[in-house]
Amino acid sequence: MSEAILEITKLSKNFGGVSAVSAVDLTLRKGELVGLIGPNGAGKTTLVNLVTGVFPPSSGRIVFNGEDVTGQKPYQAARRGMARTFQIVQPFPDMNVLDNVAAGALFSGSERSLAAARDAAYEHLKFVGIDPLASQQASSLTLANRKRMELAKSLAMKPTVLMLDEVNAGLNSGEIEGAMDLIREVARQGTTILIIEHLMKVMLGVSERIVVLHHGELIASGTPSEIVNDDRVIEAYLGQKFAAQARELADG
Amino acid sequence: MMTRLGYLLLAAWFVLLASLPFHAENYIVRIGIVIAMYSTLAYSWNVIGGFAGYPSFSTAAFFGIGAYIGGVAQHNGMPMGLAWALATLGVGFFAFSLGAILLRLRGHYFAIGSIVVVEVCRLLISSWRDVTGGGSGLNIPILKWQPDEVLAFFLWVMLVLFAVGFIINLLVDRTPLGFGLRCIRQNEEAAAMVGVNTSQYKLAGYVLSALLCGTAGAANASWVGYIDPSESFSIIMTLKVPVMVMLGGAGTLLGPALGAGGFVMLEEIFWSSYLNWNRALLGGVIVLLIFFLPGGLLKFSLKKVFARVTGFATSGAGR
Amino acid sequence: MDVAQILLNGIVLGAIYASLAVGFSLVWGVLNVINMLHGSFIVLGGYLAFFGWHFYGVHPLLLLPAIAATLFVFGYTIQYIFINKVVTAPVLTTLTLTFGLDMILYNLIVVYFSPTPRRVTLDLGTFEFFDVILPGDRLVGMVLAGLLTGLLLLVMKASKIGRAIVAVRMDRTAAELMGIRVNHIYAITFGIGALMAGSAGTVFAMVFPISVNLSGILLGKAFVVCVIGGLGSVSGALVGGLALGLIESFSGVFLGAEHALTVGFVLMLFLLLVKPTGLVGTKGYE
Numbered sequence: 001m002s003e004a005i006l007e008i009t010k011l012s013k014n015f016g017g018v019s020a021v022s023a024v025d026l027t028l029r030k031g032e033l034v035g036l037i038g039p040n041g042a043g044k045t046t047l048v049n050l051v052t053g054v055f056p057p058s059s060g061r062i063v064f065n066g067e068d069v070t071g072q073k074p075y076q077a078a079r080r081g082m083a084r085t086f087q088i089v090q091p092f093p094d095m096n097v098l099d100n101v102a103a104g105a106l107f108s109g110s111e112r113s114l115a116a117a118r119d120a121a122y123e124h125l126k127f128v129g130i131d132p133l134a135s136q137q138a139s140s141l142t143l144a145n146r147k148r149m150e151l152a153k154s155l156a157m158k159p160t161v162l163m164l165d166e167v168n169a170g171l172n173s174g175e176i177e178g179a180m181d182l183i184r185e186v187a188r189q190g191t192t193i194l195i196i197e198h199l200m201k202v203m204l205g206v207s208e209r210i211v212v213l214h215h216g217e218l219i220a221s222g223t224p225s226e227i228v229n230d231d232r233v234i235e236a237y238l239g240q241k242f243a244a245q246a247r248e249l250a251d252g
Numbered sequence: 253m254m255t256r257l258g259y260l261l262l263a264a265w266f267v268l269l270a271s272l273p274f275h276a277e278n279y280i281v282r283i284g285i286v287i288a289m290y291s292t293l294a295y296s297w298n299v300i301g302g303f304a305g306y307p308s309f310s311t312a313a314f315f316g317i318g319a320y321i322g323g324v325a326q327h328n329g330m331p332m333g334l335a336w337a338l339a340t341l342g343v344g345f346f347a348f349s350l351g352a353i354l355l356r357l358r359g360h361y362f363a364i365g366s367i368v369v370v371e372v373c374r375l376l377i378s379s380w381r382d383v384t385g386g387g388s389g390l391n392i393p394i395l396k397w398q399p400d401e402v403l404a405f406f407l408w409v410m411l412v413l414f415a416v417g418f419i420i421n422l423l424v425d426r427t428p429l430g431f432g433l434r435c436i437r438q439n440e441e442a443a444a445m446v447g448v449n450t451s452q453y454k455l456a457g458y459v460l461s462a463l464l465c466g467t468a469g470a471a472n473a474s475w476v477g478y479i480d481p482s483e484s485f486s487i488i489m490t491l492k493v494p495v496m497v498m499l500g501g502a503g504t505l506l507g508p509a510l511g512a513g514g515f516v517m518l519e520e521i522f523w524s525s526y527l528n529w530n531r532a533l534l535g536g537v538i539v540l541l542i543f544f545l546p547g548g549l550l551k552f553s554l555k556k557v558f559a560r561v562t563g564f565a566t567s568g569a570g571r
Numbered sequence: 572m573d574v575a576q577i578l579l580n581g582i583v584l585g586a587i588y589a590s591l592a593v594g595f596s597l598v599w600g601v602l603n604v605i606n607m608l609h610g611s612f613i614v615l616g617g618y619l620a621f622f623g624w625h626f627y628g629v630h631p632l633l634l635l636p637a638i639a640a641t642l643f644v645f646g647y648t649i650q651y652i653f654i655n656k657v658v659t660a661p662v663l664t665t666l667t668l669t670f671g672l673d674m675i676l677y678n679l680i681v682v683y684f685s686p687t688p689r690r691v692t693l694d695l696g697t698f699e700f701f702d703v704i705l706p707g708d709r710l711v712g713m714v715l716a717g718l719l720t721g722l723l724l725l726v727m728k729a730s731k732i733g734r735a736i737v738a739v740r741m742d743r744t745a746a747e748l749m750g751i752r753v754n755h756i757y758a759i760t761f762g763i764g765a766l767m768a769g770s771a772g773t774v775f776a777m778v779f780p781i782s783v784n785l786s787g788i789l790l791g792k793a794f795v796v797c798v799i800g801g802l803g804s805v806s807g808a809l810v811g812g813l814a815l816g817l818i819e820s821f822s823g824v825f826l827g828a829e830h831a832l833t834v835g836f837v838l839m840l841f842l843l844l845v846k847p848t849g850l851v852g853t854k855g856y857e
Contacts, residue, residue, distance in 0.1 A: 074444040075447050075448055078444070078446055078447035079447045084445065086442075091439070091442070092435055092442060094438055095434070103448075104447070107428070108446055114426070114428065157446060301663070357843060359661075360605055360662050361843055364843070365840060365843050367794075368794065368836050371791060371836055372833060372836045372837060375832060375836065379829055379830060379833070487787060494667065498663070529678060529682070532675045532677075532678030534674055535676075537671070538671025539672060541671075542664060546664075
């Protein structure tokens, strides 16, 4: 088993007495593709927000690459190599697509000049397949292309760990397939990926390991087939009927 | 092509202003000084208000503090040039300390906070009588040259500041600082997420927006030979400078010069022709500007004007 | 001066400040617009009261409904024609627009009413209990200011219009879907803001001399009250107004009158940074 890149220990977050994430332990290993699932409001996005420093945890510890990064600021997370995409896409609306991606390359990637950042950005646009749109305004893109742009922006940051928050929300099945192919390719190149997703079907297809969050607690962790056979997961999230279908998918 | 033409026009404008003492009467040279001074203030504001999109209304605070640091120093015998340098550094330090606190606010709260700073400065300077002369003002030694030599000198001083202001904008625009500030304007959270150290960038922008205001304040004080709190910390000035930049085009490299020049000349026409109505006329200009030139003169588009006047306005970077 | 007297002065001042600020707070809270016209609205109300009383001998209290109605129509129109068009724009745009409109109104007031300080002087005697003195006009001013503020609270809580305003404030889109005409409600809100300013100006002119030169200072007071108390609620304006009245009254005595204003502003800056939602918070009118 490869070495741990991100270790989360007993991580908790309360919002005014309501506990959104409680005592979560999670370790990501180098090059892993892990799926994070759970019903709405289970604390999935909060967990990502805690890791990337959007707000500080109430308690617990986050170690990245052997360094304690608990309480870091978002820009520090980005520069250390933790990139994320948002459930609701967050572009720089009045900039063109190329500059959106160049921002990632300039401020967190390895580029030091604007011109070099734009060159690098163009390569990432090619990779996600929207290079013909480079000079368009970001706000004019379709949702699917905006998500691709977000992915390119994150990749331009040369991340060690990439957290993808509902990259597929709002996409049709053809677009989802395209997106998942891209993500698999990124994983193959060695980036550790944590992918948050609602669609069980998608997760079973790509994840090497799945963790389940429910009411802010981590209730299960294992291979896709272990997860679909886990009683607590079935009860809390999948339901008997879907679990049966899912088992077929996982096995087949 | 368009930008090259714009730069040429700016250069021509600059040369025209600089040559005023050789062919124009003193009244015109005086207007030239005011134009150069407001161009400096406008370029300064453009860094924080235009690039970073922070609605800063602290220009008059920087200008006034610069005037008082320079004025008090000169009053106590410091040579003029040294007093200006001290004013610049002092205002830079002031903006640094203030910005560290104020820039934690956003939108309306930042706007209010930055306006109130102007008032607080005015009140504090007024009550610190021993040093500042309080409400009755402070006399500053004036240059004992021929009147037209004095005018030419201050015109060129202000033009140097104008040029430096432009160069600062140019450098900001071409470096990661400007790029980061633009990111902040459009989406501050997303900017932090791609690795922009937003606090540091905003603070750098804020300090850059202050420095030359301090120099201009001190130079203006030396020119006029007298300062008082209500003239130095004027709410009208603090609102006028952003209006100038918006008139020209916020966040652009030519907009501040265009807006400041246009506004001052317009004001001059109103002052001389409609003495009782100049304030209302300026107000009218502002209202027309908001409705008919939402992106400034440089981004004039009939389509946008139509959208705004008919009420389908959904302005870009909502804040 | 003894503490009871300073306290009373502060409360009188505070009630008046609350009435000066409550309309400003409403507009800011509901429309998300900083209304730079507010100070001039107050002055306009005060001047109308003065000229009605001075030239036609009409008692300010009789004139109050007419002033309120005038200001409401005026405010409604300004919002409907101008501000509604840019109400979703960034603060720089809306603030600059209202500032431009204020320059026009200010100039009109100067030209037609002159900038001379005006005061409605009604001889109402003086009340004295133990050592504490309360001039009659101040008492009336305080009571009126309290009544006006209370009336607004009642309107917001109990009337259909008030509930619609609250609904728009909470969620513009949802209110639109429920069939509320948002532009109309915005204009009404701005009209009420102007109405409150004009009425408060009337009260103000019965207690202090009012002049168009004061419009900036009155606007400044409204800022301070809103930030201290909390934005957009009547209770916030009350708490903020009273706090500012007491602060000015006490610091005026102990630090000197010229520092009273500074202390208010500095406190406001401090609160902006540590608790931008104000002492009461931004709960709304429910």
